[in-house]
Amino acid sequence: MREQTAPHLLSVKQAFNLTPHMRRVVFTGDDLHRFPENHESANFKLLLPRAEARASLTENLAGWRSAPPERRPVVRTYTLRDYNAGQREITVDFMLHRDHGPASQWAAQAAPGDQVGFAGPGKPKLAPADADWYLFAGDMSALPAIAANLERLPQDARGYAVLEVISEEDRQPLVAPPGIEIIWVINPQPTRRGTLLFYRVLGLPWLEGEPAVWAAGESGWVQALRNYARERKVPRGQLYASGYWQIGMTEDVHQVHKRRV
Secondary structure, three states: OOOOOOOEEEEEEEEEEEEOOEEEEEEEOHHHHHOOOOOOOOEEEEEEOOHHHHHHHHHHOOOOOOOOOOOOOEEEEEEOOEEEOOOOEEEEEEEOOOOOOHHHHHHHHOOOOOEEEEEOOOOOOOOOOOOOEEEEEEOOOOHHHHHHHHHOOOOOOEEEEEEEEOOHHHOOOOOOOOEEEEEEEEOOOOOOOOOHHHHHHHOOOOOOOOEEEEEEEEHHHHHHHHHHHHHOOOOHHHEEEEEEEOOOOOHHHHHHHHHHO
């Protein structure tokens, strides 16, 4: 992902729970007038202050990669959910993890005025607009990107969006063409190995024409779905499959693992 040499400094404008396990944070900042438009679904690096070095976030942003470990910000990858150029705002949806990772813990307590660093964004992760039909699949880590995709599909688009959430209450309203069937899969224990989402996808009728397949979430089932799409002869340019996280690994370890495979 291409990043700015010096991350933006952003402040929380508002924060609220969309659902029991999804919290929306709206950020604002003076530099956002230069932010690229139409990058919803792109990933970026979020730089969070360490609890023991909160005052050093601003001075360490420019050289965050080379800062001493005890002063280096906590870095996590997230998805741009929305950008409002007129208001100079970006919106990010955080999954609230039961394991209370640093980003989840920060988001749960985020309040107006809190500051973070923002490096990026990368390229948008959008499905091709000219597919005959669409298959989206993702857990809660991918829900913001899938929601951004659905909002940008042609109105005559057809297909499926299969979404895994922790509880019935975690289902959220989505804007999608009428021909896209939204299917919710409830998995109260997403950090245990399982195939609920994958097998729900396997049970769907394969529609006529050339599809675009977009899948992201836990690496295990994403790899299985990638293999299934290849067996179905989905062209490489019509297939996006990305492991956003892996059971039993922190993001830092997971990113190293992804680079090696």
